[in-house]
Amino acid sequence: MSKDNVLKKQFVEKDVQRLRNLVQGKYADKSQTSVGFTKEQITQHKEGDVWVEGNKTWTIKDGIKQNVTKLDKARETINFPIFCPSCKKPMKPHLDKKWYNMFHRCFNCQIDFEAAIRREGLWEEYEKLTINSDIDGLINEFQIWMDDQIEHSAIQSYITEAGDIEKWTGSTKNKLLESKEETIKYLQSLKKA
Ligand SMILES: [Zn+2]
Numbered sequence: 772m773s774k775d776n777v778l779k780k781q782f783v784e785k786d787v788q789r790l791r792n793l794v795q796g797k798y799a800d801k802s803q804t805s806v807g808f809t810k811e812q813i814t815q816h817k818e819g820d821v822w823v824e825g826n827k828t829w830t831i832k833d834g835i836k837q838n839v840t841k842l843d844k845a846r847e848t849i850n851f852p853i854f855c856p857s858c859k860k861p862m863k864p865h866l867d868k869k870w871y872n873m874f875h876r877c878f879n880c881q882i883d884f885e886a887a888i889r890r891e892g893l894w895e896e897y898e899k900l901t902i903n904s905d906i907d908g909l910i911n912e913f914q915i916w917m918d919d920q921i922e923h924s925a926i927q928s929y930i931t932e933a934g935d936i937e938k939w940t941g942s943t944k945n946k947l948l949e950s951k952e953e954t955i956k957y958l959q960s961l962k963k964a
Contacts, residue, residue: 899963917951
């Protein structure tokens, strides 16, 4: 992956984080005025804490309460095979894993592939595709996160931008669904045509 591409990916990730914070902030504001929401202080957790609530494990990552079990499961779906699917040689986990996760081939194959793409004058087209698939990955991750928020919206607690934790009772489901659609639409619009 080119340096430029890495920077673009970081940009998109930051952007998604900003969107998440906006979503959090938006509903935190609404919760204070809307009828049907009640706010109560609960035990404060801070960044990196891991605790069990209900029968699930939670953590706070980037200021957002997340279900650890669910995120781990999503990550587990990316398996790491012993042999590179492209050159059939054994892969070295420490070197090849991140390349496999991104490109489904080993580091050497990726180097060869990128050199070939450049020789063929297809680099620009290829970059477009990888950026779009990065965005697809983010949309997928965002959907998992958002579905989790929706699933737990009745008992979910949120951290406001001021760092307060609020617990809401009452349904936020429709608002979250609306926000999920808006955000996905926005992410889709970041793709290169
Ligand atoms: Zn290979």
